[in-house]
Structure formats: C-alpha cells, structure tokens
Amino acid sequence: MLFSEYEPTGGRNFSRSGKKILEEENLWAEGTFKEDKLNGKGKKYYFDNGKLEAEGIFKNGELNGKGRKYDFKSSKLEAEGTFEEGELTNDRWNGYDDKGYLVSHGIVKYERGIRFERNYYKGILKSEGTYDGKVFKGKKYYDNGNLEVEGTLENDVLNGKGKEYYYNGMLKSEGTYENGELNGKGKVYHENGKLRSEGTFERDELIKGIIYTNDGRKSQVVDEKGKLDY
Structure with missing residues (x-):
C-alpha cells in the first residue's frame, strides 16, 4: 500500500514534486511525478528493504537518460550510464562488485536500428556482437x-x-x-x-x-x- 506526499508545481501538465512512501514508512520514490510515475530527475527505492535502487532521469517510472542502479543487498553501485526504458543504451556503462570496485564496463551503440555491444571484465574483452533483446x-x-x-x-x-x-x-x-x-x-x-x-x-x-x-x-x-x- 502506497500513499503520496506531493508539493504541486502547477502548470497544465499537472506535474508534482515530492515523495511516495510505503505504508510501513519506507521511502519508495522521490522526485517529479506525472500521473503518479516518476518523470524527470528522481530516485527510486527497493520495495522490500527501502534501499536506493536507482537515481537519475526518469520517464514513466523507468530510467530514461543518465542514471545509476544499485545492488539490492549491498547498496553498492551496480551500473551507470545512459538508460532507455530502464535498460542501458547508447553509451559506456560500468559494473561494480559487491565491494564497490569497478569490475566490468561496456560500450553500446545503435546503427540502423541494430544494437552493437562490446563488454569487458577486469579490462579483458568478454564479448562483442549484436543483440536484439x-x-x-x-x-x-x-x-x-x-x-x-x-x-x-x-x-x-x-x-x-x-x-x-x-x-x-x-x-x-x-x-x-x-x-x-x-x-x-x-x-x-x-x-x-x-x-x-x-x-x-x-x-x-x-x-x-x-x-x-x-x-x-x-x-x-x-x-x-x-x-x-x-
């Protein structure tokens, strides 16, 4: 069960900034909302433990732009880069282990609608090719x-x-x-x-x-x- 605390920003698009909070008082999300979903700069928290799940630019509740994702258990940074509908897209991304050390990174590009990616682990190329999901x-x-x-x-x-x-x-x-x-x-x-x-x-x-x-x-x-x- 969720309830919301908003500070209306006005305007014809009815955007509001504020927080969405769990009934148990765990913070669930904060930032700018539109139709009850994060739209714009904000933060999202894991439902089960209230820890930070993601932060950055959101659209319809999903990361869409520059952002970061965090591990559920350790809260360490898990990935960062440019996202589209919650998935890393055209950019270099970084992956971290449970101690917060950078262990992997990758490069994703789109050419004529085809996704090309190259992934590394501890500096060693692990895979390269096209991926359609x-x-x-x-x-x-x-x-x-x-x-x-x-x-x-x-x-x-x-x-x-x-x-x-x-x-x-x-x-x-x-x-x-x-x-x-x-x-x-x-x-x-x-x-x-x-x-x-x-x-x-x-x-x-x-x-x-x-x-x-x-x-x-x-x-x-x-x-x-x-x-x-x-």
Missing part, C-alpha cells in the same frame, strides 16, 4: 583473451550456426547447435587441432559419420548399425 550474434572470450564461442546465442548458449573453442584457443567444434549442443551437421576436434569426428549429431552425440584418432587417422564409422571399426 533475445538473440546475440557475435563472439565470447575466455579470461585469457582467447575465443570461446562465436555464432548465434540464445540464453547465453549456441543456437544455430556456430563454433566452440578450447581454452588454449584451438577449435573444439563447429556446426549447427541447439541449446548449446551439436544438433545436425558438425565437426568435433581434438585439443591438438586434429579432427575427432564429423557427420550428423543429435544432442552432441554422433549418430552418423566418422570418428578419428588424435593423430588424424580414421578409427570408426558410425551409422544406423552402430560403430564399425576400420
């Missing part, structure tokens, strides 16, 4: 800077055409993926770079194709009859 198309990197995956990802796993790499940078697998597993035509490699298997996969299991030894020699043929030695 559901599908990410691009590359992800290990903490040593080597490529980890590239292709189309949904929910942070490969879906569609893509490639996976070992920690040492050698190609691990390539082909068509579904929920992070090879599903369809594909190839898998030994860590030394030699081909390990190729053919048709189902949930990461080769169901039709050829298996190779780690020195590149053909070892087995897999078909509907099972595995047959060469």
Whole structure:
C-alpha cells in the first residue's frame, strides 16, 4: 500500500514534486511525478528493504537518460550510464562488485536500428556482437583473451550456426547447435587441432559419420548399425 506526499508545481501538465512512501514508512520514490510515475530527475527505492535502487532521469517510472542502479543487498553501485526504458543504451556503462570496485564496463551503440555491444571484465574483452533483446550474434572470450564461442546465442548458449573453442584457443567444434549442443551437421576436434569426428549429431552425440584418432587417422564409422571399426 502506497500513499503520496506531493508539493504541486502547477502548470497544465499537472506535474508534482515530492515523495511516495510505503505504508510501513519506507521511502519508495522521490522526485517529479506525472500521473503518479516518476518523470524527470528522481530516485527510486527497493520495495522490500527501502534501499536506493536507482537515481537519475526518469520517464514513466523507468530510467530514461543518465542514471545509476544499485545492488539490492549491498547498496553498492551496480551500473551507470545512459538508460532507455530502464535498460542501458547508447553509451559506456560500468559494473561494480559487491565491494564497490569497478569490475566490468561496456560500450553500446545503435546503427540502423541494430544494437552493437562490446563488454569487458577486469579490462579483458568478454564479448562483442549484436543483440536484439533475445538473440546475440557475435563472439565470447575466455579470461585469457582467447575465443570461446562465436555464432548465434540464445540464453547465453549456441543456437544455430556456430563454433566452440578450447581454452588454449584451438577449435573444439563447429556446426549447427541447439541449446548449446551439436544438433545436425558438425565437426568435433581434438585439443591438438586434429579432427575427432564429423557427420550428423543429435544432442552432441554422433549418430552418423566418422570418428578419428588424435593423430588424424580414421578409427570408426558410425551409422544406423552402430560403430564399425576400420
């Protein structure tokens, strides 16, 4: 249950400045309101604990412009930059750990309606590509800077055409993926770079194709009859 304390500013748009307070007396929001939502400069607080959630420029109750977001438990700064409808947008953003130290940052740009982002963690590039709110198309990197995956990802796993790499940078697998597993035509490699298997996969299991030894020699043929030695 909320009740409001306002100081009317007048004008035809009926904007009001003041505070919205929880029934338990925890401050919920303060700033300039229009139709009972933050519009303009203000602050928003977590409903459960009354701690500061966000501050900056708001539109219809969401950050829309320069702003900052804070962690629910620690109240430490979590992200800062330019927001649109509550999400970071065209700008450089910063991320902080629970001790308040800067650990990540990123750059987001929009070109012809396509969002391009590049994200870093402790100064190391972690991912780069395009993102439409559901599908990410691009590359992800290990903490040593080597490529980890590239292709189309949904929910942070490969879906569609893509490639996976070992920690040492050698190609691990390539082909068509579904929920992070090879599903369809594909190839898998030994860590030394030699081909390990190729053919048709189902949930990461080769169901039709050829298996190779780690020195590149053909070892087995897999078909509907099972595995047959060469």
